[in-house]
Amino acid sequence: MNIILLDDANFITDRMAVIEDQAVIRHLQSVLKAQTGDVLKLGKLGDRIGQGKVIELSHRHAILSDITLTASPPNKLNLTVILALPRPKVLRRLIMDMTAMGVDHIVLINSYRTDKSYWSSPLLSRLDEFMLEGLQQGVDTMPPKITLAKRFKPFVQDDLPSLIGDGSAIVAHPYAKDRFGQLIQQRLPQVLVVGAEGGFIPYEIELLSSVGVQAASLGDRILRTEAAVNALLGRWLP
């Protein structure tokens, strides 16, 4: 946690807040080793970033006073990432990292090589929690939009074109002839599509192509989905 995130429910006045979340309390005590009088970096969800002073801290709650929220959160990237639903094990880290890096809209989509069982993983009901971890990691207060699209074809044909708009779109595909680094030299795409382990099948690549999504690879090396997403997103960072 590089910032403590509060929401409306935490505030008892404009300048005073109470934290009862045990994970946050433990972080204050064990990692930050906060003491009464310490000033902490904090933000209000959907609002601004600032600071507040610890006036009480026990294993049950923390009370913060003199809260000021003055700074704007960092800009979001002008980017939608459409990701074939990954293995539950890597889903948490991927949501965290995409959020921390400032992706504006995350779409989890079905694909031929997505294991059907992933859609019934209990982790899918915890996306908000992973997204909050990402905001706390990336020092941000603005949640990205997260969309679930369980049907590939209707999503690509009906929803994707408006997400692309005037921008461009690239699908990362290990077997594509074009290279990602080359394609983005003109401009960064507004939509990035990434497959599951094993990538998309030719039918899916063709359907994406029919709405203007260009396929590009990162070279001859094949990367884990998680590594590939972060390597791709690195191109958006300053």
Added chain:
Amino acid sequence: MNIILLDDANFITDRMAVIEDQAVIRHLQSVLKAQTGDVLKLGKLGDRIGQGKVIELSHRHAILSDITLTASPPNKLNLTVILALPRPKVLRRLIMDMTAMGVDHIVLINSYRTDKSYWSSPLLSRLDEFMLEGLQQGVDTMPPKITLAKRFKPFVQDDLPSLIGDGSAIVAHPYAKDRFGQLIQQRLPQVLVVGAEGGFIPYEIELLSSVGVQAASLGDRILRTEAAVNALLGRWLP
């Protein structure tokens, strides 16, 4: 595993090999669902990439024949990554990903914020195993060099200058004024230094600077070490 890696011990003739490694056997049976007669992509460690035919497959061993090794492994990046020893939990994935992306030389270094206990983690004796997983992921046969540097100052002063040579070096530092994306527009550095969670302390940044290592950040957002390394390495990919 996007390639089956064999070494000298597997070969019984130039064109025939036996696999007894249980993890590989399980992969052949459960993931690839290999059958007698199937032709598999394989490589010889430190040598070339090619294929071979399955002529016998049981739960105890696999026998491959008609092995030909004709293709060169992908080029390594002209890059040394010097990484403050991370938490054991992320060490495996970081070694895998850096290997899969083709980093030529990996140095694990001590730093002020590296927890001392990390140096006695049993995972440190399994680096070769993680590196092999990375080669199998990245479709490569050439192991990167891996160096452990338990003393920060002597390494930086005595060993780092010759690793930089005629190239340049950048340390990723969340609080640096310069931006990584800007600094690399002229040329990619030959050496990349990445800190532990919490980054390097000012003394370490100064010592690195004294041998010519420039500090640069990826913007105002703070990333997990693992995400940061992959986001940085993305700049080297085509």
